[in-house]
Amino acid sequence: MVNNQILLILPIVLALTIPISTMEIFAQIGSTYGYGLDADYGVSIVPGASQQNNTYHFYPPRIAVPTDTTVAWLNQDVGQPHTVTSGQPGAADSGSVFNSGIMPAFPVRSFEYTFSQSGDYLYYCIIHPWRVASVSVNDAQFTGESFDIGLGSGATWDISTNPRVLLDITPKLAVLDGVTPISYKVTINNGETNKTIFSNIFTTGGKSLPLELVSGEGNETRSYGPDFTTTGAYHVQSDFKKGTYSISVAVVAYNDRPIERPVVATFNLPTTTS
Numbered sequence: 348m349v350n351n352q353i354l355l356i357l358p359i360v361l362a363l364t365i366p367i368s369t370m371e372i373f374a375q376i377g378s379t380y381g382y383g384l385d386a387d388y389g390v391s392i393v394p395g396a397s398q399q400n401n402t403y404h405f406y407p408p409r410i411a412v413p414t415d416t417t418v419a420w421l422n423q424d425v426g427q428p429h430t431v432t433s434g435q436p437g438a439a440d441s442g443s444v445f446n447s448g449i450m451p452a453f454p455v456r457s458f459e460y461t462f463s464q465s466g467d468y469l470y471y472c473i474i475h476p477w478r479v480a481s482v483s484v485n486d487a488q489f490t491g492e493s494f495d496i497g498l499g500s501g502a503t504w505d506i507s508t509n510p511r512v513l514l515d516i517t518p519k520l521a522v523l524d525g526v527t528p529i530s531y532k533v534t535i536n537n538g539e540t541n542k543t544i545f546s547n548i549f550t551t552g553g554k555s556l557p558l559e560l561v562s563g564e565g566n567e568t569r570s571y572g573p574d575f576t577t578t579g580a581y582h583v584q585s586d587f588k589k590g591t592y593s594i595s596v597a598v599v600a601y602n603d604r605p606i607e608r609p610v611v612a613t614f615n616l617p618t619t620t621s
């Protein structure tokens with residue numbers, strides 16, 4: 348009885364969510380489904396993906412992540428089976444890197460893959476092969492005394508090629524046990540004007556902080572996430588431009604106790620538009 352009600356309600360929730368913006372659906376993967384996944388990043392197989400005229404099959408269609416990122420694809424297209432298959436339709440090596448097989452038509456089935464090798468990975472759905480999506484994997488890293496930061500952007504962020512890039516912020520001085528809450532303060536300054544465009548505190552459950560920079564229209568910088576209720580990437584959307592951004596990170600609380608003198612690491616991320 349309860350299950351039937353959920354199945355009836357889900358399409359209505361999705362239908363109400365779509366017009367707000369695709370971004371909102373993505374941000375609400377967790378809150379809509381209360382779905383706990385142990386991945387770093389969520390890609391949605393969007394409602395309507397089975398239809399050829401749908402703008403997206405996978406959203407976001409192109410991401411750039413550091414090596415060792417685990418991506419989870421969620422089938423949010425209620426009632427439709429899909430696949431997540433590496434390569435291009437018809438290519439001989441199609442499916443040789445990863446292949447989910449048929450993801451059943453029930454709401455929210457997921458497939459995960461960890462990208463341990465740098466490179467550009469195309470993928471598609473065998474059932475609906477008209478939208479090829481991609482994951483760019485980069486092994487560039489900022490290495491400091493207190494933090495290692497994986498740069499999905501590479502050393503320079505080309506905003507035109509990759510409008511969204513994932514950073515993975517790993518503290519060296521805190522124990523990552525997968526449980527104990529760690530709060531990170533992230534501040535982004537525009538290197539040209541020296542103005543702070545963003546400052547916020549993000550908390551993970553004993554994990555590094557996957558934080559995606561999203562180049563978007565509009566003057567207001569905003570953040571959203573995480574992708575899976577309590578785990579997964581957070582996102583910062585801003586009108587990022589060609590120049591340099593200075594990014595400062597610090598662990599400001601551990602196990603919900605504030606750290607008195609947090610160690611701050613700062614690095615520059617140059618940006619370009621091709």
Ligand SMILES: [Cu+2]
Binds near residue numbers: 396397404428429430
């Ligand atoms: Cu499909």
